[in-house]
Amino acid sequence: MDNNEEKRRYSSSDRRHEILRITPYSPDLGKLSDKQLKALETELKATIIAGKSADKFHTAHRQLSRALLEIVWRRLLSEKHERVETRRILLPPRLFYDGLLRRFLRPAAYKRYIVPHIADMHEEYFSCLSKNDEAGARWAIIRGHLYVIPSWVWSLLGQLLARVLGKRI
Amino acid sequence: MVGSANLLPTRSELEVLKILQRKPAGAYGLEIVAESNGATKRSSIYVLLGRLEEKGFVLVKKTTSTHPGLPRPIYIITAEGVRAVDACELAVVVMRGSICGQQRGKAPV
Numbered sequence: 001m002d003n004n005e006e007k008r009r010y011s012s013s014d015r016r017h018e019i020l021r022i023t024p025y026s027p028d029l030g031k032l033s034d035k036q037l038k039a040l041e042t043e044l045k046a047t048i049i050a051g052k053s054a055d056k057f058h059t060a061h062r063q064l065s066r067a068l069l070e071i072v073w074r075r076l077l078s079e080k081h082e083r084v085e086t087r088r089i090l091l092p093p094r095l096f097y098d099g100l101l102r103r104f105l106r107p108a109a110y111k112r113y114i115v116p117h118i119a120d121m122h123e124e125y126f127s128c129l130s131k132n133d134e135a136g137a138r139w140a141i142i143r144g145h146l147y148v149i150p151s152w153v154w155s156l157l158g159q160l161l162a163r164v165l166g167k168r169i
Numbered sequence: 170m171v172g173s174a175n176l177l178p179t180r181s182e183l184e185v186l187k188i189l190q191r192k193p194a195g196a197y198g199l200e201i202v203a204e205s206n207g208a209t210k211r212s213s214i215y216v217l218l219g220r221l222e223e224k225g226f227v228l229v230k231k232t233t234s235t236h237p238g239l240p241r242p243i244y245i246i247t248a249e250g251v252r253a254v255d256a257c258e259l260a261v262v263v264m265r266g267s268i269c270g271q272q273r274g275k276a277p278v
């Protein structure tokens with residue numbers, strides 16, 4: 001393959017596919033934006049290709065791709081770890097007996113007495129996490145449960161009492 | 170449907186209404202608990218606010234949260250709520266006045 005042709009192809013708009021073709025073990029490379037790829041390439045070009053003549057372009061290109069792959073792979077791995085951590089933090093805690101609550105309470109009662117407690121629990125949980133207080137966040141969940149259960153029991157008793165008294169009267 | 174006799178706020182409901190009266194923009198449930206100095210507990214605040222809402226003294230406003238969890242509702246006092254607080258305070262003043270008057274009347278005897 002002619003060097004000029006190689007250069008032309010390398011500088012075409014389809015550069016991402018070209019890099020993917022040369023480095024077949026980097027499937028996640030396709031997720032990077034053109035801007036990110038270009039920045040990486042420029043950085044690597046400065047270190048690898050600098051001082052080399054045009055006829056060495058093909059070899060340099062392969063070296064560049066290999067180095068690019070390594071950098072991208074490391075970055076993706078670190079990003080993956082960050083992503084897992086973020087996902088764990090961002091999930092709001094839920095009540096494992098939420099289905100039971102919804103089944104035994106009227107929707108209006110659920111909305112009026114249970115939802116504000118859950119909202120408070122979420123607020124405390126996320127404020128603790130923002131301060132990196134994991135123990136506090138766990139305690140916020142436990143406390144939220146402790147406040148929801150009595151409200152639920154009392155509202156159930158109230159409903160039962162109202163039904164019984166309603167029948168008697 | 171709430172009967173007219175039940176429209177009278179109880180002592181704890183009155184405390185909540187007074188706190189809300191000081192905050193025209195509204196307050197969260199936990200804010201009210203913090204400001205009540207132990208008069209209302211966290212476990213009973215939403216029952217009280219629910220009752221007040223049923224009576225029409227309090228309005229619930231939905232908010233948006235900055236986190237992915239559920240947003241906390243804001244409770245705002247209504248005009249009826251303000252009138253109820255004023256009426257209760259006036260009733261207390263009148264009652265005190267009448268008690269003092271009776272005592273003054275009895276004193277010489």
